[in-house]
Amino acid sequence: MHAFRSHTCADLTKSNVGDTVRLSGWVHRVRDHGGVLFIDLRDHYGVTQVLCDGDSAAFAELEKVRSEWCIRIDGSVKARDESLVNPKIPTGEIEVYVRELEILGKAEELPLIVFGDQEYPEETRLRYRYLDLRREVxxxxxxxxxxxxxxxxxxxxxxxxxxxxxxxxxxxxxxxxxxxxxxxxxxxxxxxxxxxxxxxxxxxxxxxxxxxxxxxxxxxxxxxxxxxxxxxxxxxxxxxxxxxxxxxxxxxxxxxxxxxxxxxxxxxxxxxxxxxISYKDATKWYGTDKPDLRNPIKMDVVSDHFRGSGFAIFAKLLEQDGTEIRAIPAPGGGSRKFCDRMNAFAQKEGLPGMGYIFWRDGADGMEPAGPLAKNIGPERTEAIREQLGLGVGDAAFFLGGKPAAFERVAGKARDVIGEELKLTDKDRFAFxxxxxxxxxxxxxxxxxxxxxxxxxxxxxxxxxxxxxxxxxxxxxxxxxxxxxxxxxxxxxxxxxxxxxxxxxxxxxxxxxxxxxxxxxxxxxxxxxxxxxxxxxxxxxxxxxxxxxxxxxxxxxMFPMNQRAEDLMMAAPSDPTNEQLRELRLRVLPPEE
CATH class of the missing domain: 3.30.930.10 (Bira Bifunctional Protein; Domain 2)
Known part of the structure; x- marks a missing residue:
C-alpha cells in the first residue's frame, strides 16, 4: 500500500464496503459521541467521515487530535445506516473504521477556524493565508x-x-x-x-x-x-x-x-x-465607461426643459458653458420616501442633492409631485415624462452642472436605483x-x-x-x-x-x-x-x-493587502547594507 493513501477523501463509495484503505488529510471536525469519536477527514478532493471506539488500538491516540492536525489513518470501509446517509457529499454512504493512526503534522492553536463560515478580519486572513486557503470556498x-x-x-x-x-x-x-x-x-x-x-x-x-x-x-x-x-x-x-x-x-x-x-x-x-457603445454615449447614458447593462435604466439629457424655467438653480446653471441637466429615470420609484432616500444618497456622495419628480394617481388622472414639478410647471413636467417614457408610480431624478463634476455620482445613483427597485437582473452576464x-x-x-x-x-x-x-x-x-x-x-x-x-x-x-x-x-x-x-x-x-x-x-492565491503589503512573507522589507552597496544605492528617510 502507498505510504500515505490508497484513496483520496472523495473516492470511497458503497462499492468499497469491506475494503481496507489508507487515507491522509486534515482533521476538519471532531465529534465525541460518548466513547465513539467521529472525525471529518478532509483533503483537497473532499471529506470522508472516519470513526473510532475503545475497541480500536488507535483510540487513545485519536483522542488527542485537534482541528487541522494532519493525519494518516488505516481502516475498513463500512456502510452507514440508511438514516445517517449524507447525500450532500460523494462519500456520504460510507464511513471508515480507524484501526491505525499516524500523526503527520500537529497544529498549534488556530488563529482562524477553517471549518464553518466565521468572518475574520482581512489582515488575519492574509497573514495566515495558508490556513485561509484551506477553507472550502x-x-x-x-x-x-x-x-x-x-x-x-x-x-x-x-x-x-x-x-x-x-x-x-x-x-x-x-x-x-x-x-x-x-x-x-x-x-x-x-x-x-x-x-x-x-x-x-x-x-x-x-x-x-x-x-x-x-x-x-x-x-x-x-x-x-x-x-x-x-x-x-x-x-x-x-x-x-x-x-x-x-x-x-x-x-x-x-x-x-x-x-x-x-x-x-x-x-x-x-x-x-x-x-x-461609444465612450461619449456610455458616459451620457450610464455615467461610466464600464456600464452594468443588467440594469435597464438609461439616463438622458433634459437641459431644454429647464432653460428659462421657474427652477432658478438649473436655469442659471445652464447659462454657463459646458453645463447640462441629466435625468435618471426610476421606473417604480414613485414615492416620496424613496425619492428622499435617493436625495440623501447624493448628499452623502458630496453633492447638494438630487432634484426629483414622481408621478401618482390624482383626482384628475396622473399627477406629478415634488418641488421640481411645482417650479417648472405642468407643460415642462409632462414633456420630461414623455421623453423618459415614464408613468404612474415612476420617478425621475435630476443632476446638473458640468458632466465631469456629477457623472460619477449619477452613475452610482443609477446603480443604486436599479438595485433598490429590483430592476437589475442578477442572474445574468451582460457585455x-x-x-x-x-x-x-x-x-x-x-x-x-x-x-x-x-x-x-x-x-x-x-x-x-x-x-x-x-x-x-x-x-x-x-x-x-x-x-x-x-x-x-x-x-x-x-x-x-x-x-x-x-x-x-x-x-x-x-x-x-x-x-x-x-x-x-x-x-x-x-x-x-x-x-x-x-x-x-x-x-x-x-x-x-x-x-x-x-x-x-x-x-x-497570495494577494497583497490594501497597503500593498504581503503580511505572510513580510514584504516589502528593508534591504541589507550589503545589498545597497552592491547596487550603489542609498535609501532616504521617509518625509515627515
Missing part, C-alpha cells in the same frame, strides 16, 4: 481560477493562436500607472522596470512576422488598491493579431470570453449580443464594447494634454486627424464591460512611425524622447510593420465575476 475559488486559465488556453489554441513568453525585466513604458523599478547591479545608477503589460513586445512579435500571439501574462503596476484591482500584480490574457481591423478583434475574442462564461457561469444567462475613446485628455489644473488611454493606439483618421484639436481626436481603442466591470482593454495599434511620433508630440514627447524611450519599436517600424491590433482580458477580474465575489483578493 477558497479551495473552490482557486480550482475555478486554474480551470478558467486552462480553458482560455484551449480556446486560444483552437483559434490557431500560439503562446509566446515576453520578458519580465524590461524598460519603463507609459501605460498609465507607476512602474516597479529594478536597480541594475551591472549598470550602477540605471534601472529596469517590471512590465505594466507586454505591450511593446507583443507589437514587436507582430513586426517579427508572427500572425497570432497570446500569453497568460503577469503584469506589474504600482497602483492604489481597490476591491476589483490588485495593488501590485495581476494576470491577463494578452493577445495580438496582424492584418486586422477592430471588428476582427471583436469577432475573435467574443467566442473565447462568451464560451468561458457559459462554461463556468453556473447556469447564469450569458448575453450573446454585445452592443458597441458591451465601449468604442471611440478620446485619444487625449487635458489636465484640469494645468491644461496640459496627455494620453487618456493606450499611447500606442492608432488615431481615427491617421496623421490628418492629429493636425487639429487633440481633444477631438478619437482612437481605435476599445474596452469590454461586463456587469459594471472592465474586463478587456485593447486597440488597433499605431504601426506608422510618422503617425506615432506626431501622436506622442501632442502629448508632450518630442521625437528625440520617443526615439530614446521606445527605440526598439521606432527601429522596428522602419522595416515593414504590418497593421495589427489586439487586447488584454483581466483574468483575476473574470474569475471574480464567475465566483460571484465582490473582492478580487478572494480569487488570488
Amino acid at each position: 477558497m479551495q473552490e475559488n482557486m480550482k475555478l481560477r486554474s480551470d478558467v486559465v486552462a480553458s482560455i488556453r484551449k480556446r486560444m489554441w483552437a483559434q490557431e493562436f500560439r503562446e509566446y513568453q515576453t520578458p519580465i525585466i524590461t524598460a519603463s513604458s507609459p501605460e498609465g500607472a507607476r512602474d516597479f523599478l529594478v536597480p541594475s547591479r551591472l549598470h550602477p545608477g540605471k534601472f529596469y522596470a517590471l512590465p505594466q503589460a507586454p505591450q511593446q513586445f507583443k507589437q514587436l512579435i507582430m513586426v517579427s512576422g508572427f500572425d497570432k500571439y497570446f500569453q497568460i501574462a503577469p503584469c506589474f503596476r504600482d497602483e492604489d488598491p481597490r476591491a476589483d484591482r490588485s495593488p501590485t500584480d495581476f494576470y491577463q490574457l494578452d493577445m495580438e493579431m496582424s492584418f486586422v481591423e477592430q471588428q476582427d478583434v471583436f469577432d475573435t475574442i467574443q467566442p473565447v470570453i462568451q464560451g468561458l462564461f457559459e462554461e463556468f457561469g453556473g447556469g447564469r444567462k450569458v448575453d450573446a449580443d454585445w452592443p458597441q 458591451c464594447w465601449i468604442v471611440d475613446f478620446p485619444m487625449y485628455e487635458a489636465d484640469e489644473e494645468t491644461g496640459a494634454v496627455d494620453f487618456s488611454h493606450n499611447p500606442f493606439s492608432m488615431p481615427q483618421g491617421g496623421l490628418e486627424a492629429l493636425s487639429g484639436d487633440p481633444l477631438e481626436v478619437l482612437g481605435y481603442q476599445y474596452d469590454l464591460a461586463c456587469n459594471g466591470y472592465e474586463l478587456i482593454s485593447g486597440a488597433i495599434r499605431n504601426h506608422k512611425l510618422d503617425v506615432m511620433i506626431k501622436a506622442f508630440e501632442l502629448a508632450g514627447y518630442d521625437e528625440a524622447e520617443v526615439r530614446k524611450r521606445f527605440g526598439g519599436m521606432v527601429n522596428a517600424f522602419q522595416y515593414g510593420a504590418p497593421p495589427h491590433g489586439g487586447c488584454a482580458a483581466g483574468i483575476d477580474r473574470m474569475v471574480m465575476l464567475l465566483a460571484d465575489e465582490q473582492n478580487i483578493r478572494e480569487v488570488i
Whole structure:
C-alpha cells in the first residue's frame, strides 16, 4: 500500500464496503459521541467521515487530535445506516473504521477556524493565508481560477493562436500607472522596470512576422488598491493579431470570453449580443465607461426643459458653458420616501442633492409631485415624462452642472436605483464594447494634454486627424464591460512611425524622447510593420465575476493587502547594507 493513501477523501463509495484503505488529510471536525469519536477527514478532493471506539488500538491516540492536525489513518470501509446517509457529499454512504493512526503534522492553536463560515478580519486572513486557503470556498475559488486559465488556453489554441513568453525585466513604458523599478547591479545608477503589460513586445512579435500571439501574462503596476484591482500584480490574457481591423478583434475574442462564461457561469444567462457603445454615449447614458447593462435604466439629457424655467438653480446653471441637466429615470420609484432616500444618497456622495419628480394617481388622472414639478410647471413636467417614457408610480431624478463634476455620482445613483427597485437582473452576464475613446485628455489644473488611454493606439483618421484639436481626436481603442466591470482593454495599434511620433508630440514627447524611450519599436517600424491590433482580458477580474465575489483578493492565491503589503512573507522589507552597496544605492528617510 502507498505510504500515505490508497484513496483520496472523495473516492470511497458503497462499492468499497469491506475494503481496507489508507487515507491522509486534515482533521476538519471532531465529534465525541460518548466513547465513539467521529472525525471529518478532509483533503483537497473532499471529506470522508472516519470513526473510532475503545475497541480500536488507535483510540487513545485519536483522542488527542485537534482541528487541522494532519493525519494518516488505516481502516475498513463500512456502510452507514440508511438514516445517517449524507447525500450532500460523494462519500456520504460510507464511513471508515480507524484501526491505525499516524500523526503527520500537529497544529498549534488556530488563529482562524477553517471549518464553518466565521468572518475574520482581512489582515488575519492574509497573514495566515495558508490556513485561509484551506477553507472550502477558497479551495473552490482557486480550482475555478486554474480551470478558467486552462480553458482560455484551449480556446486560444483552437483559434490557431500560439503562446509566446515576453520578458519580465524590461524598460519603463507609459501605460498609465507607476512602474516597479529594478536597480541594475551591472549598470550602477540605471534601472529596469517590471512590465505594466507586454505591450511593446507583443507589437514587436507582430513586426517579427508572427500572425497570432497570446500569453497568460503577469503584469506589474504600482497602483492604489481597490476591491476589483490588485495593488501590485495581476494576470491577463494578452493577445495580438496582424492584418486586422477592430471588428476582427471583436469577432475573435467574443467566442473565447462568451464560451468561458457559459462554461463556468453556473447556469447564469450569458448575453450573446454585445452592443458597441461609444465612450461619449456610455458616459451620457450610464455615467461610466464600464456600464452594468443588467440594469435597464438609461439616463438622458433634459437641459431644454429647464432653460428659462421657474427652477432658478438649473436655469442659471445652464447659462454657463459646458453645463447640462441629466435625468435618471426610476421606473417604480414613485414615492416620496424613496425619492428622499435617493436625495440623501447624493448628499452623502458630496453633492447638494438630487432634484426629483414622481408621478401618482390624482383626482384628475396622473399627477406629478415634488418641488421640481411645482417650479417648472405642468407643460415642462409632462414633456420630461414623455421623453423618459415614464408613468404612474415612476420617478425621475435630476443632476446638473458640468458632466465631469456629477457623472460619477449619477452613475452610482443609477446603480443604486436599479438595485433598490429590483430592476437589475442578477442572474445574468451582460457585455458591451465601449468604442471611440478620446485619444487625449487635458489636465484640469494645468491644461496640459496627455494620453487618456493606450499611447500606442492608432488615431481615427491617421496623421490628418492629429493636425487639429487633440481633444477631438478619437482612437481605435476599445474596452469590454461586463456587469459594471472592465474586463478587456485593447486597440488597433499605431504601426506608422510618422503617425506615432506626431501622436506622442501632442502629448508632450518630442521625437528625440520617443526615439530614446521606445527605440526598439521606432527601429522596428522602419522595416515593414504590418497593421495589427489586439487586447488584454483581466483574468483575476473574470474569475471574480464567475465566483460571484465582490473582492478580487478572494480569487488570488497570495494577494497583497490594501497597503500593498504581503503580511505572510513580510514584504516589502528593508534591504541589507550589503545589498545597497552592491547596487550603489542609498535609501532616504521617509518625509515627515
